[in-house]
Amino acid sequence: METVRRVISVVVLNEAQVLARVSGLFAGRGYNIETLTVAPIPETDLSHMTIVTRGNQRVIEQITKQLHKLIPTLKVIEHSEMVEKEMVLVKFPIEEKLSDIQTLCAAYNGGIVNVGENMVIAMAADEPMRIKHFITATKRYNPIEIVRSGVVAMER
């Protein structure tokens, strides 16, 4: 069976252990996690997790079923029609061409967000694929550090 990439949203009770239950499930059953993000859903006692994973169709089906089986899981959505976004922070030496960096970031819904004595921090927020391109493009400005947020997604 062919391996596919899937974005899965899991809505869980925001309680102790819940992240461990989810990540432990992936570790224990040998499922792959590419990215995992989690944050509370405003004005509820729930959290939203977005997981990017890979596997064949049977594995993906098992992942969604096993996630659902966890007692604190309210909802599991295997995304098909979705908006996907990821954010990245990149730190550059102050000596680099700041205007070029600014322009590059702007093309990816970002900009320079902090300027320090020796470095600047820039941000971009875009589709995961475009974030990859952005990171490649930053290479020529000698990035010191790159931090990606992982993917969040919403069904259209």
Added chain:
Amino acid sequence: MKISGAQMIIEAIIAEGVTKVFGYPGGAIMNVYDEIYKQNDFEHILTRHEQAAVHAADGYARASGDVGVAMVTSGPGFTNAVTGLATAYTDSVPLVVISGQVPLSLIGTDGFQEVDAVGISRACTKHNYLVHDIADLPRILKEAFYIARSGRPGPVLVDVPKDITGEIAEFVYPADVHLPTYKPNYKGNERQIKKAAEAILKAKKPLLYLGGGVVLSNATEVVRRLAEISQMPAVETLMARGVMGADNPLLLGMLGMHGNYASNMAMSETDLVISLGARFDDRVTGKLSEFAKYADVIHVDIDPANIAKLVDVDYPIVGDIKIVVEKLIGHLEARIKPERYHVWRDILKRYDELHPLTYHDSDEVIKPQWVIERIGEKVGADAVITSDVGQHQMWAAQFYPFDRPRQWINSGGLGTMGYGFPAAIGAQVACPDKHVINITGDGSILMNVQELVTAAENKLPVINVILNNHFLGMVRQWQTFFYDKRYAETDLSYQPNWKLLAEACGGAGYDVTTKAEFDAALDAALEGGKVTFINVAVDRLENVLPMVPAGGALYNMLLEHKES
């Protein structure tokens, strides 16, 4: 009412109708034990090891159908219980295990006897809780019992810090649970059930594939009825022995690695598998690509994750076996023509005649299979049979005439040596009027042998029949077949004195080398009313056959019993 956390635990146990608790005290759970001392509503049975406490609660649950309850202290008390949790989890046994924990203020400090119980048990419990606030305790206890027994049953751990058991707070035991994220589906999808019924009507070679779920859902009667009205043949997994009843002409036997020829051939040739509460374990299926190769599959299971996990399913039905099978019968009753499967049954009958389940009996040495048959002749339907893990377990499953569900109790999924004796203790507590016999091996029995003391103290007349081959026999069998007879660390020639061992702990012991001695010993044990070891010297090199080598196709069985 304001009471302590420890009292809340007692109140919850009483409110849930629990009458027996198995456990072992220690520092972190002493507040609870102090309250156990003060009450008379349930009996606490002190095992001599925490693993045994959980297995005993498990045996109690399997024999009675009720939730089993065990109690252990923090740290090593809890880690000793882990094998018990994992055993129950794999076989979907409803348990509530309460563990003590270090006080909240010490959690995370590597305190004395601190271990991350919820972390360790996450993968071997249906759910677990670490209580952070006494205000949550009544709700958590209520949920624990509900989760353990509902849906696909399983063990639930409640880890309670010591300061919480000592704290006083308002207690109202909730009347209901409110768990919006947990809603087991019992009913089954009507349309799918109808489609499945149509598939049965169209099939030429349907086969009922019965698993432990039939026992768990108390569906034996309806399943027998489905077989009866349709005259479809049935095979049972290790966990379903007793569902059809040994004398049922529609029962082909047990399938799988040590299944009989007719059962495995039926699965290989069927055109419609009707899987009821079975989960396509690798010990059942053998090589997956060859398993039920020509069949469509109806899969009824309460756990959606079991469905289509290993094989493609044409008619998935998530629901309780009993409810779904009742509905299936409703669709089939008026329309099914039992003559339809006549040819199919004849073929299978022929297979069974070709290679019946059998062994070569002997007068020189006791054959282990003979012992099982003999016990069956003597006590049959009156006994509850538990077992450990190994050859003896397979012989028990093959040769005992199981007549009803919950008569056969074994660690099928995890294969836990040391399970049988404490499980028998639990079963004896649940069924005081029945004979409880643990069919065990000379390896397995030593893994919880200290329970002799528990059984003797509590006057639980569990009979342990040790099929003594002076080997870790099942491993030895694999070494014979697949490792050129290199018997690495499986020779158990060095043995304890079994009779004296049993007697030293307050039980009775018999060493048996002939059939006549066995008969006498069993009679004495059945009469004696004491925990007993019957140490039966059996043929050392007897193999469990038929055998499907691991990963092989079900239809490729090693069949012959050669004279050893």
